[in-house]
Amino acid sequence: MTEPTPPARPSTGWATLRTALRFRASRGQILAGLLCAALGFALVVQVRQNNEASLSGLSQADLVRILDETTSRGDALATEVNDLRGERDELMSGSDKRQAALDALRRSAETQGILTGRLPAEGPGVIATLTEPNGQIKPVTMLNMLEELRNAGAEAIDLNGHRITASSAFAGIPGAVTLDGVVLTAPFTWTAIGDPDTIATALQIPGGALAAVRGNGGEGDLQRRTKLEIRSVRTLPDPQFATPVPPAAG
Amino acid sequence: MIAVIGLVVGVVAGLLLQPTVPLELQPYLPIAVVAALDALFGGLRAMLDGIFDDRVFLTSFLSNVVVAALIVFLGDQLGVGTQLSTAVVVVLGIRIFSNAASIRRHLFKA
Numbered sequence: 001m002t003e004p005t006p007p008a009r010p011s012t013g014w015a016t017l018r019t020a021l022r023f024r025a026s027r028g029q030i031l032a033g034l035l036c037a038a039l040g041f042a043l044v045v046q047v048r049q050n051n052e053a054s055l056s057g058l059s060q061a062d063l064v065r066i067l068d069e070t071t072s073r074g075d076a077l078a079t080e081v082n083d084l085r086g087e088r089d090e091l092m093s094g095s096d097k098r099q100a101a102l103d104a105l106r107r108s109a110e111t112q113g114i115l116t117g118r119l120p121a122e123g124p125g126v127i128a129t130l131t132e133p134n135g136q137i138k139p140v141t142m143l144n145m146l147e148e149l150r151n152a153g154a155e156a157i158d159l160n161g162h163r164i165t166a167s168s169a170f171a172g173i174p175g176a177v178t179l180d181g182v183v184l185t186a187p188f189t190w191t192a193i194g195d196p197d198t199i200a201t202a203l204q205i206p207g208g209a210l211a212a213v214r215g216n217g218g219e220g221d222l223q224r225r226t227k228l229e230i231r232s233v234r235t236l237p238d239p240q241f242a243t244p245v246p247p248a249a250g
Numbered sequence: 251m252i253a254v255i256g257l258v259v260g261v262v263a264g265l266l267l268q269p270t271v272p273l274e275l276q277p278y279l280p281i282a283v284v285a286a287l288d289a290l291f292g293g294l295r296a297m298l299d300g301i302f303d304d305r306v307f308l309t310s311f312l313s314n315v316v317v318a319a320l321i322v323f324l325g326d327q328l329g330v331g332t333q334l335s336t337a338v339v340v341v342l343g344i345r346i347f348s349n350a351a352s353i354r355r356h357l358f359k360a
Contacts, residue, residue: 028304040260
């Protein structure tokens with residue numbers, strides 16, 4: 001109680017504490033120090049242990065419960081993984097099917113476009129130039145020529161810059177042959193894409209198309225080309241009466 | 251003073267040595283630490299009451315630790331280890347709180 005008074009009001013509690021904190025190598029002090037050292041050591045070790053492995057301090061029941069929870073959670077996640085994987089496969093195959101259908105449609109559209117004259121075309125073929133040095137070529141001769149080309153497998157046919165399609169028609173009189181209402185004048189230049197050898201052979205057979213041209217007093221010049229282009233196109237009117245048959249359900 | 255130094259030395263030793271707790275002791279160490287804390291606060295309170303006795307302190311410290319560990323061990327054997335550990339921690343916590351309140355009254359008169 002002889003200590004200088006603390007700033008607050010003097011208290012026996014603080015004085016006792018101060019007295020106790022005074023360095024005295026008494027038996028009690030040393031004993032308390034040893035025990036406190038043991039306590040601090042155990043405290044730190046336990047804290048470290050707790051941070052390191054939170055599972056090792058748990059009882060068997062807790063561990064079993066955690067294991068159960070983890071297992072059921074894992075099962076649920078595995079089920080979810082399977083579901084999602086199936087969904088993904090479904091979507092992928094669906095998009096594959098869709099893509100395949102689109103590709104098929106595109107190829108079909110290209111084929112149809114070339115065959116109906118909606119699209120420009122290129123490829124091997126022949127150019128047949130018909131002149132009229134000694135007479136005039138009849139419309140039926142031109143029709144004959146066209147049919148011969150078609151028979152020989154020509155896939156795209158152009159005559160003097162006009163695309164010839166399934167609905168093309170020749171009319172008129174010799175010297176004024178009309179194709180779909182357009183009057184054509186010599187020389188007539190047929191451009192046909194197809195197998196050049198087949199077409200050339202077909203046109204040149206005795207009594208064939210070129211023979212008919214010569215019979216009309218005309219001349220035919222035939223050139224085989226490994227690559228030629230037909231740029232002329234024909235816009236087709238939408239079908240007025242015919243509609244596609246709906247695909248079978250399923 | 252020596253007690254405070256001892257505490258610091260123990261903490262530093264634990265940090266430096268980084269020992270691993272043996273597997274058999276792992277369930278008991280946390281309870282033992284809490285029991286020792288209770289003994290420490292009890293000793294502090296007794297000191298402020300003026301009735302501190304090193305023999306009593308030693309006995310209460312050791313018996314607290316041993317009894318706490320024993321209760322946990324018994325609980326483990328009976329299959330109620332977790333609950334009994336909780337009970338011990340609750341009781342010791344209450345004791346620590348009441349001791350701390352007594353110390354507070356001594357030091358702050360409030």
